[in-house]
Amino acid sequence: MTPSDLAALQAAADAAAAYRRDIAVAEHTPVADYRTIHAAFAAPVPEEPGDSAAIIDELVRLATPGIRAQTGPRFFGWVIGHSHPVGVAADWLASAWGQNAANVTAAPAAAAVEAVACDWVLDLLDLPRDASVGVVTGATVANFVCLAAARSEVLRRTGWDVEADGLFGAPPVTVLIGADAHATVYSGLKYLGLGARRVREVACDDLGRILPDAFAAALDESDGPVIAILQAGQINTGGCDPFDALVPMAHARGAWVHVDGAFGLWAQAAPARKHLTAGVEAADSWATDGHKWLQTPYDCGFAIVRDAGAHARAMAISASYLPPAEGSDRDPSTYVPELSRRARGFATWATIKALGRSGIAEMVERNCAVAVHMAACLDAEPGIAAVVPVTLNQFMVRFGDDDALTLATVEQIQRDGVAFFGASQWRGQWVLRASVCSMATTMAEGETSVAAVIDAWRKVQAR
Known part of the structure; x- marks a missing residue:
């Protein structure tokens, strides 16, 4: 390692710390568009080796104008966590240590820490403690893995x-599957040859929750093997399916029940919200993210399966050059589709260690309370209307009861750069959709964001 290599590592750490410090208090976070950033980076392939420190300096200088403030306290565009600083630091170490976490012999520390972190996740989510857990990139792959086991x-x-x-x-x-299921579940079905168009969609209520009577009828009309996909946290409304009614029905029919719980499953970790997911622990598999409500850095999700044998049959990779997991009852590569992967367990362990059970519960409940408050404040402004009641951490509003006005207001909010919200479609209409999912978001930041939305709406009206 050269002096320039060491300087590059230090420069990256300094730039990252400065960014996180500054973004936490930034009043505005304007972002350059894709074309601008692409033009800044576009160049022929380098012909000669470059200086490491200079390369990092250039990367920071050119990329920073296009870095969206997803770790800031007023980001509500998608269900994206804060990336807890201690998790980020642990993730830096994971990169520096360069461990391939797929094998106990190759990476004993990575495998051991991952095993402990998985036990903690099961405990926090109050799921069967003997369930198998695969640590994957996120809920998209977690759904795929669980459905492969199913x-x-x-x-x-x-x-x-x-x-x-x-x-x-x-x-x-x-x-x-519920008619308001997330698109990534359909992707998993496509990858597995089960067909995104071959599913039977079951009617849902106004919050996107499966209707028990419709589910019972669909089960009665189903022949052969059945997989039922339920949802904890509808992406627009936050609604959770009535698991305590649906899961017993499905099991009585012999169906496998999978739960897409990308963010909503973390209601299990907050006593004040756990009633929303009552009965979810009786399912057969669960997919959730770490980089959403757990606040780990990106590239972290959990595929959790009650039947470890089914999980292993679907995912295990074996070869003569891969040594057995001696001294461990858990081989990390048994439960994921990757043989080469980063050591995600270090950041998961560090994040849970930093927040603790009480900190996770407080954060989930605070985010939900902020969502309720923001939606109520916006609904009180003339011309802005909440679309559905807030049950978890998601809410939607419309402006002037008009698609064009709603989209124009979202565009104005993004242009102003005080807070970030995105648009979505719900029941055929455009809405502003908000996801309150960051440990950095306080009630005060929520009120600042409400004021920014109202200001943008008034600008649109004035035009």
Whole structure:
């Protein structure tokens, strides 16, 4: 390692710390657009080696104008966590240590810390403590992994080995899913050959929660193996399916129940909100993110499966050059689709250690309270209307009950740069959709953001 390499590491750490310090108190966070940033970086392939420290300096200088303030206290555009500073620091170490976390022998510390972190996640979410956990990139891949285990098990019960024989000639699998499910679940079904268009969508209520009577009818009309996909935290409303009613119905039919709980599953960690996910622990698999409500850095999700055997059948990778997991009852590569992957357990362990059970519960409840308060304040402003009641941390409002005015207001908010909100469609209409999911967001920051939204709305009206 050269002196310039060491200087590059220090420069990166200094720039990162300065960014996080400044963004936490920034009044405005304007961002350059893609074309501007692309033009700044566009150049021919370098012909000669470069100086490490100079490269980092250039990267910081050119990229910073296009860095969206996703770790700031007034970011509500998507369900994105704060990336806790201690988790970020642990993630830096994971990169510096350069551990491939797929194997106990290759990376004993990474494997051991990941195992402890997974036990903590199960405890915090109050899920079966003997469930298997795969640490993946996020809820998209977690859904894929869990649904692979579901596919394996429901076909095994019919006498079909899908891992050995594939899907050609296999009994057809019926997939039941709520009409307001997230797009990434359909992606998982597509990847697994179950077909995004072959699902049977079940009617939902005004919050996107599956209606029990409609679910019961769909089960009665289903033949052969069945996978039922439920949801904890609808992306627009925060609504959670009535698990205590749906899961027993599905199990009585012999169905595998999977829960897409990307963010809503963390209601389990907050006693004041746990009633929203009552009965979820009885499901067969669960997918959730770390980089949302747990506040880990990006590239962290958990695929949790009650039946570890089904999980392993669907995901395990074996080769003669891969040593057995001696001294451990958990081989990290058994539960994920990656053989080469970063050591995500270090950041997860550090983040949970920093927040603790009480800190996670307080953060979840505070975010929910801020969401309720923000929606109520906006609803009180003439011309702004809340779309549905707030049950968790998501809310929607419309402006002038008009799509064009709503989109114009969202654009104005983003241009002003005080807070960031995005647009979404709900029941065929455009809305401003807010996700309150950051440990940095306080009630005061929520009120500052409300004022920014109202100011943008008045600007649009004045035009």
